[in-house]
Amino acid sequence: xxxxxxxxxxxxxxxxxxxxxxxxxxxxxxxxxxxxxxxxxxxxxxxxxxxxxxxxxxxxxxxxxxxxxxxxxxxxxxxxxxxxxxxxxxxxxxxxxxxxxxxxxxxxxxxxxxxxxxxxxxxxxxxxxxxxxxxxxxxxxx
Amino acid sequence: xxxxxxxxxxxxxxxxxxxxxxxxxxxxxxxxxxxxxxxxxxxxxxxxxxxxxxxxxxxxxxxxxxxxxxxxxxxxxxxxxxxxxxxxxxxxxxxxxxxxxxxxxxxxxxxxxxxxxxxxxxxxxxxxxxxxxxxxxxxxxxxxxxxxxxxxxxxxxxxxxxxxxxxxxxxxxxxxxxxxxxxxxxxxxxxxxxxxxxxxxxxxxxxxxxxxxxxxxxxxxxxxxxxxxxxxxxxxxxxxxxxxxxxxxxxxxxx
Numbered sequence: 588x589x590x591x592x593x594x595x596x597x598x599x600x601x602x603x604x605x606x607x608x609x610x611x612x613x614x615x616x617x618x619x620x621x622x623x624x625x626x627x628x629x630x631x632x633x634x635x636x637x638x639x640x641x642x643x644x645x646x647x648x649x650x651x652x653x654x655x656x657x658x659x660x661x662x663x664x665x666x667x668x669x670x671x672x673x674x675x676x677x678x679x680x681x682x683x684x685x686x687x688x689x690x691x692x693x694x695x696x697x698x699x700x701x702x703x704x705x706x707x708x709x710x711x712x713x714x715x716x717x718x719x720x721x722x723x724x725x726x727x728x729x
Numbered sequence: 730x731x732x733x734x735x736x737x738x739x740x741x742x743x744x745x746x747x748x749x750x751x752x753x754x755x756x757x758x759x760x761x762x763x764x765x766x767x768x769x770x771x772x773x774x775x776x777x778x779x780x781x782x783x784x785x786x787x788x789x790x791x792x793x794x795x796x797x798x799x800x801x802x803x804x805x806x807x808x809x810x811x812x813x814x815x816x817x818x819x820x821x822x823x824x825x826x827x828x829x830x831x832x833x834x835x836x837x838x839x840x841x842x843x844x845x846x847x848x849x850x851x852x853x854x855x856x857x858x859x860x861x862x863x864x865x866x867x868x869x870x871x872x873x874x875x876x877x878x879x880x881x882x883x884x885x886x887x888x889x890x891x892x893x894x895x896x897x898x899x900x901x902x903x904x905x906x907x908x909x910x911x912x913x914x915x916x917x918x919x920x921x922x923x924x925x926x927x928x929x930x931x932x933x934x935x936x937x938x939x940x941x942x943x944x945x946x947x948x949x950x951x952x953x954x955x956x957x958x959x960x961x962x963x964x965x966x967x968x969x970x971x972x973x974x975x976x977x978x979x980x981x982x983x984x
Binding site: 592595596599602603606607610614618621622623624626644681682683691706707708709710711712713714715716717718719720721 | 781782783784785786790793815818819820853854855856857860861862863897900901903904908915916917918919921922923924932933934936937
Protein backbone atom coordinates (compact mmCIF):
# COMPACT_ATOMS: atom_id res chain seq x y z
CA UNK A 588 0.00 0.00 0.00
CA UNK A 589 1.33 3.43 -0.89
CA UNK A 590 2.27 5.73 1.98
CA UNK A 591 -0.34 8.37 1.10
CA UNK A 592 -3.13 5.78 1.03
CA UNK A 593 -2.00 4.30 4.30
CA UNK A 594 -2.05 7.74 5.91
CA UNK A 595 -5.54 8.45 4.59
CA UNK A 596 -6.74 5.07 5.86
CA UNK A 597 -5.32 5.76 9.33
CA UNK A 598 -6.82 9.27 9.33
CA UNK A 599 -10.28 7.95 8.43
CA UNK A 600 -10.10 5.18 11.02
CA UNK A 601 -9.15 7.75 13.67
CA UNK A 602 -12.00 10.01 12.57
CA UNK A 603 -14.61 7.24 12.89
CA UNK A 604 -13.14 6.13 16.23
CA UNK A 605 -13.20 9.71 17.52
CA UNK A 606 -16.81 10.20 16.46
CA UNK A 607 -17.78 6.91 18.14
CA UNK A 608 -16.07 7.80 21.43
CA UNK A 609 -17.64 11.28 21.45
CA UNK A 610 -21.09 9.81 20.78
CA UNK A 611 -20.61 7.15 23.45
CA UNK A 612 -19.79 9.83 26.05
CA UNK A 613 -22.72 12.01 24.99
CA UNK A 614 -25.15 9.08 25.18
CA UNK A 615 -23.73 8.01 28.54
CA UNK A 616 -24.30 11.45 30.04
CA UNK A 617 -27.84 11.64 28.64
CA UNK A 618 -28.61 8.05 29.62
CA UNK A 619 -31.39 9.00 32.05
CA UNK A 620 -33.12 11.22 29.49
CA UNK A 621 -33.00 8.53 26.84
CA UNK A 622 -35.00 6.12 28.97
CA UNK A 623 -38.50 6.28 27.62
CA UNK A 624 -40.08 5.22 30.92
CA UNK A 625 -39.34 4.55 34.59
CA UNK A 626 -39.69 1.02 35.94
CA UNK A 627 -41.93 0.26 38.91
CA UNK A 628 -38.83 -0.40 41.06
CA UNK A 629 -37.59 3.14 40.28
CA UNK A 630 -40.93 4.57 41.40
CA UNK A 631 -41.06 2.58 44.67
CA UNK A 632 -37.45 3.64 45.37
CA UNK A 633 -38.49 7.29 44.91
CA UNK A 634 -36.35 7.90 41.80
CA UNK A 635 -39.32 9.15 39.76
CA UNK A 636 -40.12 12.90 39.80
CA UNK A 637 -42.70 14.15 42.33
CA UNK A 638 -45.49 16.47 41.11
CA UNK A 639 -44.40 16.10 37.50
CA UNK A 640 -45.56 14.03 34.57
CA UNK A 641 -43.46 10.99 33.71
CA UNK A 642 -43.89 7.61 32.05
CA UNK A 643 -44.18 4.34 33.92
CA UNK A 644 -43.65 0.99 32.22
CA UNK A 645 -44.30 -2.56 33.35
CA UNK A 646 -46.41 -5.67 33.04
CA UNK A 647 -50.09 -5.64 34.02
CA UNK A 648 -50.36 -8.07 36.96
CA UNK A 649 -52.79 -10.92 36.24
CA UNK A 650 -56.07 -10.68 38.14
CA UNK A 651 -55.63 -7.06 39.29
CA UNK A 652 -57.60 -5.26 36.55
CA UNK A 653 -60.83 -3.94 38.07
CA UNK A 654 -63.39 -1.20 37.53
CA UNK A 655 -64.17 -0.15 41.14
CA UNK A 656 -67.17 2.14 40.40
CA UNK A 657 -68.36 0.20 37.32
CA UNK A 658 -67.49 3.22 35.18
CA UNK A 659 -64.70 4.23 32.82
CA UNK A 660 -62.09 4.23 35.58
CA UNK A 661 -59.78 1.20 35.50
CA UNK A 662 -57.47 0.24 38.34
CA UNK A 663 -54.66 -2.27 37.94
CA UNK A 664 -51.22 -3.13 39.29
CA UNK A 665 -48.04 -2.81 37.21
CA UNK A 666 -44.94 -4.86 37.98
CA UNK A 667 -41.38 -5.44 36.83
CA UNK A 668 -41.43 -8.76 38.74
CA UNK A 669 -39.80 -7.07 41.73
CA UNK A 670 -42.01 -4.16 42.92
CA UNK A 671 -45.66 -3.26 42.17
CA UNK A 672 -47.29 0.12 41.56
CA UNK A 673 -51.07 0.70 41.45
CA UNK A 674 -52.29 2.63 38.39
CA UNK A 675 -55.64 4.36 37.83
CA UNK A 676 -56.75 5.38 34.35
CA UNK A 677 -59.95 6.86 32.97
CA UNK A 678 -60.43 6.43 29.25
CA UNK A 679 -60.26 3.99 26.38
CA UNK A 680 -57.54 1.34 26.57
CA UNK A 681 -55.59 0.26 23.44
CA UNK A 682 -56.48 -3.06 21.73
CA UNK A 683 -53.44 -4.87 23.05
CA UNK A 684 -54.12 -3.95 26.70
CA UNK A 685 -54.66 -7.17 28.64
CA UNK A 686 -53.46 -8.87 31.79
CA UNK A 687 -49.86 -10.04 31.58
CA UNK A 688 -49.14 -7.55 28.77
CA UNK A 689 -46.49 -4.84 28.90
CA UNK A 690 -47.75 -1.23 28.88
CA UNK A 691 -46.39 2.30 29.22
CA UNK A 692 -48.54 4.83 31.12
CA UNK A 693 -48.06 8.61 31.11
CA UNK A 694 -49.15 10.52 34.22
CA UNK A 695 -48.08 11.38 37.76
CA UNK A 696 -48.11 10.01 41.30
CA UNK A 697 -50.69 11.22 43.81
CA UNK A 698 -50.09 11.55 47.55
CA UNK A 699 -51.06 7.93 48.24
CA UNK A 700 -48.41 6.66 45.80
CA UNK A 701 -51.03 5.71 43.20
CA UNK A 702 -50.07 6.51 39.62
CA UNK A 703 -52.82 8.54 37.91
CA UNK A 704 -52.42 7.90 34.19
CA UNK A 705 -53.53 10.32 31.48
CA UNK A 706 -52.53 8.04 28.62
CA UNK A 707 -51.92 4.30 28.34
CA UNK A 708 -49.88 2.77 25.50
CA UNK A 709 -49.56 -0.97 24.91
CA UNK A 710 -46.08 -2.37 24.42
CA UNK A 711 -46.20 -5.48 22.29
CA UNK A 712 -43.56 -8.19 22.58
CA UNK A 713 -41.25 -9.53 19.90
CA UNK A 714 -43.06 -12.88 19.55
CA UNK A 715 -45.09 -13.68 16.45
CA UNK A 716 -46.91 -17.00 16.15
CA UNK A 717 -50.22 -18.49 14.97
CA UNK A 718 -52.97 -18.81 17.65
CA UNK A 719 -52.82 -22.63 17.52
CA UNK A 720 -49.13 -22.62 18.43
CA UNK A 721 -49.82 -20.29 21.36
CA UNK A 722 -52.59 -22.61 22.56
CA UNK A 723 -50.35 -25.69 22.44
CA UNK A 724 -47.55 -23.80 24.23
CA UNK A 725 -50.00 -22.95 27.01
CA UNK A 726 -51.00 -26.61 27.35
CA UNK A 727 -47.39 -27.67 27.70
CA UNK A 728 -46.87 -25.22 30.55
CA UNK A 729 -49.90 -26.47 32.47
CA UNK B 730 -3.13 -8.75 -2.66
CA UNK B 731 -2.87 -12.00 -0.72
CA UNK B 732 -5.61 -14.46 0.25
CA UNK B 733 -7.88 -13.21 -2.55
CA UNK B 734 -7.93 -15.27 -5.78
CA UNK B 735 -6.61 -13.52 -8.88
CA UNK B 736 -9.90 -13.82 -10.75
CA UNK B 737 -11.77 -11.93 -8.03
CA UNK B 738 -9.18 -9.14 -7.96
CA UNK B 739 -9.37 -8.82 -11.74
CA UNK B 740 -13.20 -8.71 -11.59
CA UNK B 741 -13.13 -5.81 -9.12
CA UNK B 742 -10.47 -3.94 -11.08
CA UNK B 743 -12.53 -4.21 -14.24
CA UNK B 744 -15.75 -3.21 -12.41
CA UNK B 745 -14.05 -0.06 -11.17
CA UNK B 746 -13.68 1.11 -14.76
CA UNK B 747 -16.78 3.13 -15.75
CA UNK B 748 -17.24 1.83 -19.36
CA UNK B 749 -16.95 -1.76 -18.19
CA UNK B 750 -19.38 -1.17 -15.32
CA UNK B 751 -21.83 0.46 -17.74
CA UNK B 752 -21.77 -2.46 -20.16
CA UNK B 753 -21.84 -5.10 -17.41
CA UNK B 754 -24.89 -3.65 -15.62
CA UNK B 755 -26.75 -3.40 -18.91
CA UNK B 756 -26.41 -7.14 -19.41
CA UNK B 757 -27.24 -7.93 -15.77
CA UNK B 758 -30.41 -5.83 -15.53
CA UNK B 759 -33.04 -8.17 -17.10
CA UNK B 760 -31.91 -11.06 -14.86
CA UNK B 761 -32.16 -8.93 -11.74
CA UNK B 762 -35.65 -7.76 -12.65
CA UNK B 763 -36.82 -11.37 -13.10
CA UNK B 764 -35.29 -12.43 -9.76
CA UNK B 765 -36.86 -9.41 -8.04
CA UNK B 766 -40.32 -10.15 -9.46
CA UNK B 767 -40.13 -13.80 -8.40
CA UNK B 768 -38.96 -13.00 -4.87
CA UNK B 769 -41.52 -10.23 -4.41
CA UNK B 770 -44.34 -12.41 -5.71
CA UNK B 771 -43.38 -15.34 -3.46
CA UNK B 772 -42.87 -13.06 -0.45
CA UNK B 773 -46.19 -11.24 -0.83
CA UNK B 774 -48.12 -14.46 -1.51
CA UNK B 775 -46.51 -16.13 1.49
CA UNK B 776 -46.89 -13.14 3.76
CA UNK B 777 -50.41 -11.99 2.89
CA UNK B 778 -52.03 -15.33 2.03
CA UNK B 779 -50.15 -18.38 3.34
CA UNK B 780 -48.87 -17.06 6.68
CA UNK B 781 -51.33 -17.48 9.58
CA UNK B 782 -52.70 -14.58 11.64
CA UNK B 783 -50.80 -13.63 14.80
CA UNK B 784 -52.08 -14.84 18.20
CA UNK B 785 -52.23 -11.28 19.56
CA UNK B 786 -52.28 -8.84 16.68
CA UNK B 787 -54.46 -10.80 14.24
CA UNK B 788 -53.97 -9.77 10.62
CA UNK B 789 -52.58 -6.33 11.47
CA UNK B 790 -49.12 -7.75 12.01
CA UNK B 791 -48.80 -8.37 8.24
CA UNK B 792 -47.42 -4.85 7.79
CA UNK B 793 -44.23 -6.46 9.16
CA UNK B 794 -43.57 -7.70 5.60
CA UNK B 795 -42.99 -4.11 4.47
CA UNK B 796 -41.88 -2.44 7.69
CA UNK B 797 -39.07 -4.77 8.77
CA UNK B 798 -37.39 -5.29 5.36
CA UNK B 799 -37.47 -1.50 4.79
CA UNK B 800 -35.92 -0.85 8.18
CA UNK B 801 -33.22 -3.45 7.53
CA UNK B 802 -32.50 -1.86 4.14
CA UNK B 803 -32.24 1.60 5.70
CA UNK B 804 -29.44 0.32 7.96
CA UNK B 805 -27.80 -1.83 5.28
CA UNK B 806 -27.67 0.93 2.65
CA UNK B 807 -26.19 3.47 5.06
CA UNK B 808 -23.48 1.01 6.15
CA UNK B 809 -22.71 0.29 2.50
CA UNK B 810 -22.51 4.04 1.81
CA UNK B 811 -20.01 4.48 4.64
CA UNK B 812 -17.86 1.64 3.28
CA UNK B 813 -18.04 3.13 -0.23
CA UNK B 814 -17.14 6.51 1.28
CA UNK B 815 -14.07 5.01 2.97
CA UNK B 816 -12.96 3.38 -0.30
CA UNK B 817 -13.55 6.63 -2.18
CA UNK B 818 -11.46 8.62 0.30
CA UNK B 819 -8.55 6.18 0.56
CA UNK B 820 -8.28 4.75 -2.96
CA UNK B 821 -9.94 7.63 -4.88
CA UNK B 822 -12.02 5.20 -6.92
CA UNK B 823 -14.64 7.10 -8.92
CA UNK B 824 -17.09 4.24 -8.93
CA UNK B 825 -17.14 4.14 -5.11
CA UNK B 826 -18.16 7.82 -5.11
CA UNK B 827 -20.90 7.07 -7.60
CA UNK B 828 -22.19 4.15 -5.48
CA UNK B 829 -22.19 6.40 -2.40
CA UNK B 830 -24.17 9.27 -3.89
CA UNK B 831 -26.51 7.03 -5.90
CA UNK B 832 -27.45 5.02 -2.80
CA UNK B 833 -28.55 8.00 -0.71
CA UNK B 834 -32.01 8.65 -2.27
CA UNK B 835 -32.81 4.91 -2.23
CA UNK B 836 -31.80 4.63 1.42
CA UNK B 837 -33.79 7.75 2.30
CA UNK B 838 -36.88 6.21 0.64
CA UNK B 839 -36.54 2.96 2.60
CA UNK B 840 -36.09 4.92 5.85
CA UNK B 841 -39.19 6.96 5.05
CA UNK B 842 -41.20 3.80 4.32
CA UNK B 843 -40.00 2.21 7.58
CA UNK B 844 -41.06 5.31 9.56
CA UNK B 845 -44.47 5.62 7.88
CA UNK B 846 -45.38 1.92 8.10
CA UNK B 847 -44.16 1.88 11.71
CA UNK B 848 -46.43 4.81 12.48
CA UNK B 849 -49.40 3.10 10.80
CA UNK B 850 -48.65 -0.03 12.83
CA UNK B 851 -48.14 1.87 16.08
CA UNK B 852 -51.54 3.55 16.06
CA UNK B 853 -53.70 0.41 16.42
CA UNK B 854 -51.20 -1.64 18.47
CA UNK B 855 -49.52 0.82 20.83
CA UNK B 856 -52.24 3.45 20.71
CA UNK B 857 -50.08 6.22 19.25
CA UNK B 858 -48.66 7.32 15.89
CA UNK B 859 -45.34 8.48 17.27
CA UNK B 860 -43.32 8.52 20.49
CA UNK B 861 -39.88 9.98 21.13
CA UNK B 862 -38.31 6.73 22.31
CA UNK B 863 -34.72 5.80 21.43
CA UNK B 864 -35.54 3.50 18.49
CA UNK B 865 -37.94 5.84 16.71
CA UNK B 866 -35.80 8.92 17.30
CA UNK B 867 -32.56 7.32 16.09
CA UNK B 868 -34.32 6.07 12.94
CA UNK B 869 -35.59 9.61 12.31
CA UNK B 870 -32.01 10.90 12.69
CA UNK B 871 -30.99 8.34 10.04
CA UNK B 872 -33.52 9.91 7.65
CA UNK B 873 -31.96 13.34 8.31
CA UNK B 874 -28.47 11.91 7.68
CA UNK B 875 -29.63 10.60 4.31
CA UNK B 876 -31.20 13.96 3.46
CA UNK B 877 -27.97 15.65 4.59
CA UNK B 878 -25.92 13.51 2.21
CA UNK B 879 -28.27 14.32 -0.69
CA UNK B 880 -28.32 18.04 0.14
CA UNK B 881 -24.57 18.38 0.64
CA UNK B 882 -23.79 16.60 -2.61
CA UNK B 883 -26.13 18.79 -4.62
CA UNK B 884 -24.92 21.99 -2.97
CA UNK B 885 -21.43 21.69 -4.49
CA UNK B 886 -20.66 22.14 -8.16
CA UNK B 887 -17.37 20.23 -8.28
CA UNK B 888 -18.64 16.66 -7.97
CA UNK B 889 -15.26 15.20 -6.94
CA UNK B 890 -14.99 17.67 -4.05
CA UNK B 891 -18.66 17.11 -3.20
CA UNK B 892 -18.07 13.35 -3.10
CA UNK B 893 -15.26 13.79 -0.57
CA UNK B 894 -17.44 15.94 1.70
CA UNK B 895 -20.30 13.47 1.43
CA UNK B 896 -17.97 10.52 2.15
CA UNK B 897 -16.85 12.17 5.41
CA UNK B 898 -20.48 12.85 6.41
CA UNK B 899 -21.41 9.21 5.66
CA UNK B 900 -18.47 7.92 7.73
CA UNK B 901 -19.23 10.10 10.74
CA UNK B 902 -22.94 9.27 10.54
CA UNK B 903 -22.28 5.54 10.57
CA UNK B 904 -22.00 5.84 14.37
CA UNK B 905 -25.81 6.02 14.36
CA UNK B 906 -26.22 2.52 12.86
CA UNK B 907 -25.28 0.46 15.95
CA UNK B 908 -27.26 2.94 18.06
CA UNK B 909 -30.42 2.18 16.05
CA UNK B 910 -29.83 -1.55 16.23
CA UNK B 911 -29.11 -1.71 19.97
CA UNK B 912 -31.43 1.13 21.06
CA UNK B 913 -34.10 -1.38 22.12
CA UNK B 914 -31.60 -3.18 24.36
CA UNK B 915 -29.67 -0.25 25.82
CA UNK B 916 -32.67 1.83 26.83
CA UNK B 917 -36.31 1.41 27.83
CA UNK B 918 -38.27 1.91 24.64
CA UNK B 919 -41.87 1.48 23.52
CA UNK B 920 -40.55 -0.41 20.50
CA UNK B 921 -40.06 -4.10 21.31
CA UNK B 922 -36.74 -5.95 21.19
CA UNK B 923 -35.30 -7.76 18.13
CA UNK B 924 -37.29 -10.72 16.76
CA UNK B 925 -35.08 -12.18 14.03
CA UNK B 926 -31.59 -10.71 14.51
CA UNK B 927 -30.78 -12.07 17.93
CA UNK B 928 -28.44 -14.73 19.24
CA UNK B 929 -30.87 -17.53 20.04
CA UNK B 930 -33.49 -18.66 17.56
CA UNK B 931 -35.89 -16.06 16.11
CA UNK B 932 -39.08 -15.55 18.14
CA UNK B 933 -41.28 -15.67 15.07
CA UNK B 934 -43.01 -18.81 13.82
CA UNK B 935 -41.28 -20.36 10.81
CA UNK B 936 -44.40 -20.00 8.62
CA UNK B 937 -44.22 -16.22 9.18
CA UNK B 938 -40.41 -16.02 9.04
CA UNK B 939 -39.93 -17.49 5.55
CA UNK B 940 -42.06 -14.85 3.73
CA UNK B 941 -40.28 -12.17 5.79
CA UNK B 942 -36.86 -13.36 4.63
CA UNK B 943 -38.13 -13.61 1.02
CA UNK B 944 -39.33 -10.01 1.22
CA UNK B 945 -35.98 -8.94 2.68
CA UNK B 946 -34.18 -10.60 -0.25
CA UNK B 947 -36.60 -9.01 -2.74
CA UNK B 948 -35.87 -5.56 -1.23
CA UNK B 949 -32.12 -6.23 -1.50
CA UNK B 950 -32.43 -7.09 -5.19
CA UNK B 951 -34.62 -4.03 -5.73
CA UNK B 952 -31.89 -1.92 -4.16
CA UNK B 953 -29.29 -3.37 -6.54
CA UNK B 954 -31.55 -2.59 -9.53
CA UNK B 955 -32.26 0.97 -8.39
CA UNK B 956 -28.61 1.56 -7.50
CA UNK B 957 -27.41 0.38 -10.92
CA UNK B 958 -29.90 2.58 -12.75
CA UNK B 959 -28.91 5.66 -10.73
CA UNK B 960 -25.19 4.85 -10.96
CA UNK B 961 -25.38 4.52 -14.76
CA UNK B 962 -27.00 7.95 -15.09
CA UNK B 963 -24.51 9.45 -12.66
CA UNK B 964 -21.58 7.94 -14.61
CA UNK B 965 -22.86 9.31 -17.93
CA UNK B 966 -23.21 12.77 -16.37
CA UNK B 967 -19.75 12.74 -14.83
CA UNK B 968 -17.97 11.25 -17.85
CA UNK B 969 -19.86 13.18 -20.51
CA UNK B 970 -16.63 14.55 -21.98
CA UNK B 971 -14.83 11.22 -22.11
CA UNK B 972 -14.36 9.17 -25.25
CA UNK B 973 -16.43 6.13 -24.25
CA UNK B 974 -19.54 8.21 -23.59
CA UNK B 975 -19.10 10.06 -26.88
CA UNK B 976 -18.78 6.72 -28.70
CA UNK B 977 -21.88 5.47 -26.93
CA UNK B 978 -23.86 8.54 -28.00
CA UNK B 979 -22.58 8.22 -31.57
CA UNK B 980 -23.75 4.59 -31.61
CA UNK B 981 -27.20 5.54 -30.30
CA UNK B 982 -27.56 8.30 -32.89
CA UNK B 983 -26.66 5.90 -35.71
CA UNK B 984 -29.34 3.46 -34.54
